[in-house]
Amino acid sequence: xxxxxxxxxxxxxxxxxxxxxxxxxxxxxxxxxxxxxxxxxxxxxxxxxxxxxxxxxxxxxxxxxxxxxxxxxxxxxxxxxxxxxxxxxxxxxxxxxxxxxxxxxxxxxxxxxxxxxxxxxxxxxxxxxxxxxxxxxxxxxxxxxxxxxxxxxxxxxxxxxxxxxxxxxxxxxxxxxxxxxxxxxxxxxxxxxxxxxxxxxxxxxxxxxxxxxxxxxxxxxxxxxxxxxxxxxxxxxxxxxxxxxxxxxxxxxxxxxxxxxxxxxxxxxxxxxxxxxxxxxxxxxxxxxxxxxxxxxxxxxxxxxxxxxxxxxxxxxxxxxxxxxxxxxxxxxxxxxxxxxxxxxxxxxxxxxxxxxxxxxxxxxxxxxxxxxxxxxxxxxxxxxxxxxxxxxxxxxxxxxxxxxxxxxxxxxxxxxxxxxxxxxxxxxxxxxxxxxxxxxxxxxxxxxxxxxxxxxxxxxxxxxxxxxxxxxxxxxxxxxxxxxxxxxxxxxxxxxxxxxxxxxxxxxx
Numbered sequence: 001x002x003x004x005x006x007x008x009x010x011x012x013x014x015x016x017x018x019x020x021x022x023x024x025x026x027x028x029x030x031x032x033x034x035x036x037x038x039x040x041x042x043x044x045x046x047x048x049x050x051x052x053x054x055x056x057x058x059x060x061x062x063x064x065x066x067x068x069x070x071x072x073x074x075x076x077x078x079x080x081x082x083x084x085x086x087x088x089x090x091x092x093x094x095x096x097x098x099x100x101x102x103x104x105x106x107x108x109x110x111x112x113x114x115x116x117x118x119x120x121x122x123x124x125x126x127x128x129x130x131x132x133x134x135x136x137x138x139x140x141x142x143x144x145x146x147x148x149x150x151x152x153x154x155x156x157x158x159x160x161x162x163x164x165x166x167x168x169x170x171x172x173x174x175x176x177x178x179x180x181x182x183x184x185x186x187x188x189x190x191x192x193x194x195x196x197x198x199x200x201x202x203x204x205x206x207x208x209x210x211x212x213x214x215x216x217x218x219x220x221x222x223x224x225x226x227x228x229x230x231x232x233x234x235x236x237x238x239x240x241x242x243x244x245x246x247x248x249x250x251x252x253x254x255x256x257x258x259x260x261x262x263x264x265x266x267x268x269x270x271x272x273x274x275x276x277x278x279x280x281x282x283x284x285x286x287x288x289x290x291x292x293x294x295x296x297x298x299x300x301x302x303x304x305x306x307x308x309x310x311x312x313x314x315x316x317x318x319x320x321x322x323x324x325x326x327x328x329x330x331x332x333x334x335x336x337x338x339x340x341x342x343x344x345x346x347x348x349x350x351x352x353x354x355x356x357x358x359x360x361x362x363x364x365x366x367x368x369x370x371x372x373x374x375x376x377x378x379x380x381x382x383x384x385x386x387x388x389x390x391x392x393x394x395x396x397x398x399x400x401x402x403x404x405x406x407x408x409x410x411x412x413x414x415x416x417x418x419x420x421x422x423x424x425x426x427x428x429x430x431x432x433x434x435x436x437x438x439x440x441x442x443x444x445x446x447x448x449x450x451x452x453x454x455x456x457x458x459x460x461x462x463x464x465x466x467x468x469x470x471x472x473x474x475x476x477x478x479x480x481x482x483x484x485x486x487x488x489x490x491x492x493x494x495x496x497x498x499x500x501x502x503x504x505x506x507x508x509x510x
Contacts, residue, residue: 005037007218008211009063009070010044013055016278016287017062020222020252020261023304027249028220029068030305030327040214041073043084044207046200054281056084062275066297067320080214085206092201095209095239096162096194100142104238105194107142107160109153114140130190133168162195164204164231164238174233176226177218177247177329184230192231204228208235211244220247220329223336247329250308253336261339263287271341275300294399295344299351303344307337317350349398361386363400368411371404375412388493392485406484410493413502414480417510421482425472426510433470434477434503441503447496453488477506 009025011017032039041063045051056074063069070076074083082088099105108131115131118139122129137143141163142150153160170186194205201209211219219232226248236243252261255269266273266288275297277289290300302318310333311318311326318326352360364386372381393406440459444452460470475487478499484490491499 003215003217005032005035005218006040006214006216007032007037007220008040008042008214008216010042010207010210010221011059012044012047012050013052013059014047014050015052015055015280016274016276017055017059018261018263019273019275019290019300019304022062022066022275022300023252023307024220024222024249025063026066026068026301026304027309027327027329027332030324031218031220031329032071033324034327037217038071039068040080040216041070041083042210042214043074044203045084045086046203046206048086048198048200052281054279058276058278065291066275066301068301085201085210088206088210089200091213092195092206092209093199096201096205099164099194099238100162102238103165105162105164106136107150107154108140108163108191108193109145109158109160110140111159131163132166132190133187136163136165136191159197161193161197163191164194164235166191166231166234172230172233174229174246176229177245178250178332179226179248179334182226182229186230186234189230194235204231204235208232208239212236212239212241216244218245218247220249223248223251247332250333251336252307253338255339255341257336257338265339269341271344294401295348296351296355299348300344302351303347306343307339308333317347317354345398352394352397352399357387357390360390360394360400360403364390364403367401367404371408372411381411385493392489392493396485409479409484410490413498413505414478415505416480417476417506418481421472421476422510425476425482427469430469430473431507431510433465434473434507437470437474438500438503441491441496441500444496447492449486449488449492452491456488473506474503476510477503 007028009021009028011021011025029039031037041060043056043059045056060074072079072081072083096105100107115129119129131139143165145153166189167186172184172186174182174184176182192204193202195201210216229246229248232246233243253259254261254265261273263273272288272290272293274287274289275291277292278287279285280287291297298320301320302316302323305318305323305327306316309327309331312331361383365383368381368386389407389410390403392410393403396406397403437456437459440456444455456470457467460467471487472482475482475484478484478487478490478494494502
């Protein structure tokens, strides 16, 4: 019988969650949901030196904002809890002891000074010091010392670490769901530390023990863990446990395609690399977040899904439900995925266009309210008016924050006019034409876009002049610049009184 799918996202709480981490969480979530499985969040806080207090909350808040909630984790369905490794501390020692008892690991008493001496000695000989099979029986450890000496040292409370005893002369053949067959010569591996002198396990031991005890069936993680796969497979074998299936996701690369995407790249090129803004309490530095930059969570998630995965179709816009249905690890690429800011903005724009007008109005309303706070004069502003404004300008926007720049003239009458546009549009005789246009507009009762356009264009035709002679100064009068949506939509929206008032002001001013 096939085991139920259980996957885990296991971040370290050492700072904000990078979008590479979010993508790892997303792929785990999609895989779990596709197979009616369980998505587990485990906080891997064994490295107490790098622990940052507000990071765990940030991780949970980020997953919540992205709408990729965990099924089990800290304070939620703690079936295999606790889900913080620091709270599982007492668990790990017995597994380290088991490995020692079965000759799969050993005590190493080497001091930092001794190891440093060996490193420098090797450097002088143009070699690299590796603690493994070729020298472990000559170093300060339980393989080289007598049993009596080892017992004496342990009894005296001498500091030690526990190292894995890597098997020698073996070609280890492993399977990766994404990369296929992976081979490694065990003679090239070092004897990794599994248990530290401070009584805490290293990532390698804690990770294996927790994955086994939490019944994890698939380990889906970043490519940076690929070099650790051999040790992890060997540890499973040493415990006589069935190993999960491994899948190592490709790196997210810089926009240039060279090297891993970092916060520095985002700072330099002006985009966030974290889902939410993050305050570093030590430095008071604030890192930008996708949420605070105005991105919709669905747009960011859709973009991340395409960094390394492709459904093999032309479709690019996927809801979370569609991603779950389409996702498979076999369609994840081996090669690194280049981050593309323009494509990220494209996803955001697609989602903005799909949003219901009411939702966009709700998001835009506080922006307009703040902008018009101290404004006296024309500010035709209610929910119905906002709906019309948003409908008119949203196609040109990427973010809701763009709405104001695209529509401010629909709330505030222009008092200044763009110099370059004025020079081009306002000629001798323009004032006379604009005064005649006022007379035409005054007689119109039906201020619908279609009716306005028909009457004004018929009037221009009857005068046997070019449309530009009227339309350009008209736009300048209403907007203050040569921008904005269809001119008759603007007139219809702001109404007769405001339109005539603006043209009159332009005549006086220009």
